[in-house]
Amino acid sequence: MTRMIVIMISAPRRRALTALTAVGASAALVLTAAACSSDSGAGSGSAEGAVVTSFYPLQFATEQITGSALPVTSLTKPGAEPHDLELAPQDVAGLTKARLVIYADGFQPAVDDAMAQVDPSRVLDIADAASLTLPASQDGHDHSGESAAAHAEHSADDPHFWLDPQRYAAVAKAIGARLAKDDPAKAATYAANTDAFVAKLTALDGEFAKGLASCRSKVLVTSHAAFGYLAKRYGLEQHGISGISPDAEPSAAALQEISDLVRNEGVTTIFQETLVEPKFAQTVATSTGAKLGTLDPIEGITTESAGKDYFEVMRSNLGALQQGLGCS
Secondary structure (H helix, E strand, O other): OOOOEEEOOOEOOOOOOOOOOOOOHHHHHHHHHHHHHHHOOEOOOOOOOOEEEOOHHHHHHHHHHHOOOOOEEEOEOOOOOHHHOOOOHHHHHHHHOOOEEEEOOOEOHHHHHHHOOOOHHHEEEOHHHHOOOOEHHHHOOOOOOOOHHHHHHHHOEOOOHHHOHHHHHHHHHHHHHHHHHHOHHHHHHHHHHHHHHHHHHHHHHHHHHHHOOOEOOOEEEEEEOOOHHHHHHOOOEEEEEEOOOOOOOOOHHHHHHHHHHHHHHOOOEEEEEOOOOOHHHHHHHHHHOOEEEEEOOOOOOOOOOOOOOHHHHHHHHHHHHHHHHOEO
């Protein structure tokens, strides 16, 4: 019997699902499925017999570990914002048939909701392996006096573990171990592939450590606070214009605070991001005279990405950081 494994990660905030009203219940279901499949950002591909992942970093790691042993698909279309993923009824139905679901709580609200339909005995939470311990309040803003909702947003754990190669390697090991346990006939293959992937991540970590060791500035100003783990690993100081969610809009006071920081610290580059509206980064750059650079949080790969896979885009990010921070 073919086994199917699903790997997913979810988001810091939950959004209310829009209620649908229809005269015929079956007609409403059809319309809902069509709308979600075309506009929700949900990926295509049959879940039957496949390894289904929730978005790109987990898909990529799983592909590296499984090799050609299993087909791997993703719930999130390339170029779609994974935070905003919505699942069609058929997507959720597919998840209930999964042999195993691997996820980390706090990234994609739709996935969180779907988890209620999954047998808990078929679940592996990779949050512990990723060590999701970095709060978004380390984005450099003063969060005193903010509302309870805003405080919750800034206190949530940062889910962007894959931007730290060492954390990503730890997650890969957890995935490899579970795959080997559930499919012992291919355990040796999974172990060898995991070791090879981890070796590549270790080499990448060395490149970042060397490339960011000597920089004119250690202050990293980004569109949103997605680079906290990367900054912590390599001795940088992250200041996100908005919080951990790319949908969060900064207040006028927060924009002024960031602009003052840019001027006082002599920051020359504001990093906008792929898949994130650049207007706030542009606002800060325009008001301070700084230039714009681009960092990719690697939540998906498209034809617009600066590389065809995780490793190529990470090395592009390293080049952008070196240029923007004046590293030698």
